[in-house]
Amino acid sequence: MTAQPQSTDKLIAELRARATALGFDSFGIAAASSRPDLPAKLNAALDAGWHGDMEWMAETAERRGSPNALWPEARSIILLGVNYGPQSDPLAVLGERDRGTISVYARNRDYHEIIKGKLKELAGLLSRRSGAEVKVFVDTAPVMEKPLAEAAGLGWQGKHTVLVSREFGSWLFLGAIFTSAELPPSTPHEESCGSCTRCLDICPTNAFPAPFQLDARKCLAYLNIEHQGPIPHEFRVPMGNRIYGCDDCLAVCPWNKFASVSREAKLRARADLERPALADLARLDDDGFRSLFAASPIKRIGHARFLRNVLIAVGNSGDADLAPLAEARLDAENPLVRGAAIWALRRLAPARADAQRLASLGRESHNSVSLEWTADL
Template sequence: MTSGELSNRVRALARDAGFDAVRITRADAPWEAGERLRAFVEAGHHGSMGWMEETLDRRVHPTAMWAEARSAVVVGLNYGPEHNPLVDLAHTDRAVISVYARNRDYHDLLKKRLKQMARAFHGETGEGVKVFVDTAPLMEKPLAARSGLGWQGKHTNLVSRDWGSWLFLGVMLTEAELVPDTAETDHCGSCRACLDICPTDAFPAPYKLDARRCISYLTIEHKGPIPVEFRAAMGNRIYGCDDCLAVCPWNKFAARTEETAFHARAELEAPLLGALSRLDDAGFRALFTASPVKRIGRDRFVRNVLIALGNDTGPDALEAVLARLDDDSALVRGAAVWALSRLDQARFQAEREVRLAAETDSDVCAEWNADPC
């Protein structure tokens, strides 16, 4: 086959495998993404994710993973939610789980489809192939931008003119010489919505992320106690954060995913914080079977839930927190102590306002010439 015929064939195979988008780029061309990643790690912005530093040399360029790779086929699978997840933040007694984690683990589904596509392509052409989802040291987002699938916005995530913020990415590297698509240009313009909405100011500058301040990092990757300065800002986000994705104006083109494996399970769409705080290890594993949430383990998960309970103003939060003060996990007990202190402060403030209101009468207000005083 010619390069053009090979390219057309791989696109058809991607569609047959069920992908919503497919683009092609060179895997062996020079790029600047590697140096940006190196600067990110050297600045310490990767936090405790030591694996990023350990695999840095393999991440800086696609051919560092496989020297024979000539082309990269980048595929996308829409996981658009039914509604904007920002509205869930108002229900402080309920947990907000990142959209991508409300059902099946996307790694499994994407890798299965990528392998289907790769086997068919290799079988028909004899060309060598390797497939990657984001558990491997390969930079999918820069490849996706260079392929024309979208561009990396000011929040560093991929934005698509067709799918908005909601695309899972996968890559097939191949020895085949394919015809590359045109890279996408940046369409962020002067917009700062993703930067301004961040609850923890995790973006030191446009197109730069300090993961140490990011709620997704803090609730998923960070293993110890969450730094005090970020706890109130977490609100009721207990696994990941979608704020910078959800606020993007390009989501006007987004659509709800047709893949039922990504539709939110009823029990993971705004579950009650109190119920989640009572999970033991067996209950946690049962609830999050085949979910990406499972990988952080019960203790880290309940740690996150208790932080959210400390930010809750509902009447049931106190009882849920008290029940975890003697938990077997020191991590959980520490979060419970903090949550209790927050709830005590809130209760004290409420009682103080009631007393002040009772003491404020018309005579006192008249004396102080204030309404109300």
């Protein structure tokens, strides 16, 4: 005999209970049609060029702006949140200039790998109980999870554009289950930032044109993760020792005072990634990089872009003892690394840089690297 669908209330109660057992901290439901405002907001940001060179955002704009453009059969979306609250103040390492600062979310396992399996299990339960079709997404498809999570009552998009939760502050990973089932939507969350502007005021590069708007081209998290070219000169000093991501605007959110440390051990910081020594990171070869970040989201930017970031941090360290590490990369195969190495060496040891300049220019074939020898510091 075919199993009869459960009553909606009983189904939702079972899904909530199973979500909690799987390690999800937040659960809510939004109608697929709950945010008709998204296409206009997305297109305005794209027209302003705030997406930088993330061309995939423009290429997928139609599907990104509407859940039903992505999947016409979707009627409801279950939004799940996993708390990744840190064990210590992530901004403390910014004062240790010989150390690298890694964004909290990247200090352990890649959250995509951790959450997707849990989402699939919960989606499977929904499908078995209701007979409905399901699809799961974890930040790997054109889905605007944050505004949908707001519609589902998980929190609200703060002035820094990140989802803010009363229970978990700015520290929630989001995942979505699209379904053809008609499920009762949760009550949307009202924006609760009030007059606070801490997240805007702390941004080292003034990346927020206005509250609730982000120009990625000025955002350090975009520049040291998504941007594939050299770090623009005007952002190198503000980058400090942020070698992957930037948590400044998240970490100062007052709602974080209610957040607890993540109960998911795989999301807690590895000790070796809480305050890694720049000297050790600058010495990594490609094999060492792959080994150190084998299960980390950091691995996706590759060794060259990672070294670019590390060398900028080396140049910002003020420690002349680190100059030989920059000098050793002047002959690196990748021009991104060579260019960052020149900048770091000129900052830390001008005399040594002058001694290397003519020889380096004589063998340099990449114009952007050559220009690093005369660019303003």
